[in-house]
Amino acid sequence: MRKYVVAVLATVMVALLTWQGASAETAPSASPERVxxxxxxxxxxxxxxxxxxxxxxxxxxxxxxQKIALAISRMASPQPHKRRGVLLTNAGGPGEPGLNYPLVLKYYGVPQSVLDTYDVIGFDPRGVGHSAPVTCDLEGEATATANIPEYALDSADVAERAEYAAEVAEKCGSAATAPMLPHISTANTARDMDRIRAALGEPKISYLGISYGTYLGSVYTTLFPRRSAQIVLDSAMGPKGSGPSASRGFGEGVEDRFPDFAKYLSEHPEYGFGTSVEGIRAKYFEIAARLDAEPRPDGFDGKRFRKVTFEKLYLDQWLPELAEIWRAVETGQPLPQTSPSEAPARQPADNAVAGQLAVLCNDRDWPESVATYQRNVEVDRSRYPMFGAAAANIWPCAFWPTEPSEPPVRINSRGPSNVLIVQNLRDPSTPLSGARELRRAFGERARMITADQGGHLAYLFLKNRCLNDRTTNFLVTGELPRTDVACAAEPNPN
Known part of the structure; x- marks a missing residue:
């Protein structure tokens, strides 16, 4: 009987240590499963x-x-004698599958030295893609990625949006996969990453995550600092991660980034918007107000105009397309065809939304009062007039059927100095202010490289040699810059 009690206590202790975070690194574990x-x-x-x-x-x-199966991929190093470990990757979201992401990195030119150094590992996070996908039984337009609510013209718009958000939350809570939803969180995905590490037979993992993946990486290296090698966080969320503050950050991000688009229009007078950056900003408000009052015959209204502008600010390559949209709206011409989505087909069709909402709503305890969102919308309409009234609008998380199962992981400075944050100065999605907050939270664990450029995603996606070379050097050698680095603007060949 005593042996049984000891065994039970050991099992409980392992579970508690794993649940509580970094102390799990000292917990004994059974022989790991191999892939x-x-x-x-x-x-x-x-x-x-x-x-x-x-x-x-x-x-x-x-x-x-109960167990679930994670889908994992590997792009093996072509130089086994040079290999020094594995590089786990995450493609952001949340809700984005990641099996193909190692090949995406190769397509965008990840240096051969990185590919030689690591087996590059992708995985579909729990609840996503081929890893026990969740659903909310949504159909039609509701299956598009949740990403951001629509722009609220007034408090009545917030109340109307709340009705829709409540319906979505109710469907999520009554779907066949609803019992899984409380367990789809960033902290649990980080624990999954450590199971992957063990299954690969690695004492440590290196990591490259973009956008939301920066929060996932931050949580992993906070929970498991001594199992972390090189950690690269590209286009960083703040230390509070994927909650209300991240959504409201979109309003700030648009204000930071829009001058780049206005400059582009000013340098291309053929679009017909003149050469004054200030005048082009004023034109944004003029067009939005006109479409609010009278949408186009095709249904394109002010809310859609604001959201499309936000979306196309993500990459410099999309600015010409955005300029064509603006010109079509201004001249009354048919809207140009936008770039086709390359997102993989999913089963269920709403998995992107369901997976995203599960993480967003489980990571933080969102305000439940509609009046709170109405106040936030008015505050951010004043602070960030271009897009703040969308970014602060209400999410289904306000009506989520379950409460978070644990407190948020608090990012801290305890652990080795092995975190590199890379960030554009003018990011519409994860603004610079959040990256600075994350840098402060990590303290001497981290360094940050900023590049004087705009758009979302820095390493590889924009060809700033200063940022790219230093990031590659860190991945290959493990040498963190001695101080934070500010990279000057460089011509973008794209």
């Missing part, structure tokens, strides 16, 4: 990529209970 590599699931089979699965607990408080 058997083979063909990838339909839709992800591409040359150079092999895939496998790994069972992990649905609920880490009950590690011997």
């Amino acid at each position: 058997s590599w083979g063909e990838c699931p339909d839709g992800t089979s591409l040359p150079g990529l092999e895939c496998g699965t790994l069972e992990v607990p649905l609920d880490y408080r009950d590690p011997e209970g």
Whole structure:
């Protein structure tokens, strides 16, 4: 009987230590499962990529209970004698699958030295893609990525949006996968990452995450600092992660980024908007107000105009397309065809939304009062007049059917100096202020490289050699810059 009690206590202690975070690194564990590599699931089979699965607990408080299968991919180093470990990757979102992301990095020119140094590992996070996908049984336009609410013209708009948000939350709570929803969180995904590390037989992992993936990486290296090697966080969320503050950050981000587009228009007078950056900003408000009062015959209204402008600010390559949209709206011509989505087909169709909402709503305890969002909208309409009244609008998280199962992980400075934050100065999605907050939270654990450029995503996606070379050097050698680095603007060949 005593042996049984000791065994039970040991199991409970392991579960508690794993649940509580960094102390889990000292917890004993059973022999880890190993990954058997083979063909990838339909839709992800591409040359150079092999895939496998790994069972992990649905609920880490009950590690011997229900299991779910994670889909994992590997792009093996072509130089095994040079290989020094694995590089886990995350494509952001939340709600984005990641099996193909190693190949995306290769397509965008990740240096061969990085590919030689690591087996690059992708995975579909829990609840997403081929990793026990969740659903909210949404149809039609509601299956598009949640991303951001629509612009609220007034408090009545917020109340109307609240009715829609409540319907979405109710559907999520009554769908077949609803029992999984409380366990789809950033902290649990970070715990999954440590299970992947163990299954690969690695004492530590390196990591490259973009956008939301920066919060996931921050949580991982906070929970498991001694199991972290090189951690690169590209286009960083603040230390509060994917909650209301991240959504409201879009308003600030548009204000930071829009001057780049206005400058582009001023340098291309053929679009017909003149050469005054200030005048082009004024034109934005003029067009939006006109479309609010009288939408186009095709239904394109002021809310859609603001959201399309926000979306196309993400990349410099999209600015010409945005300029064409503006010109069509201003002249009454048909809207140009936008770039086709390259997102993979999913089953269920609303998995992107369901997976995203599950993480967003579980990571933070969102305000539940509609009046709170009405006040926030008015505050941000004044602070960030271009887009603040959208960024502060209400989400389904206000009506989510479950409460967060644990407090948010608090990012801190305890651990080795092995975190590199890379950031554009003018990012519409994860503004510079959030990256600075994250840098302060990590303290001497981190360094930050900023580049005088605009758009979302810095490493590889924009060809700033100063930022790219230093980031690559850190990944390959582990040498963190001695101080923070400010990279000057460089011509972008794109």
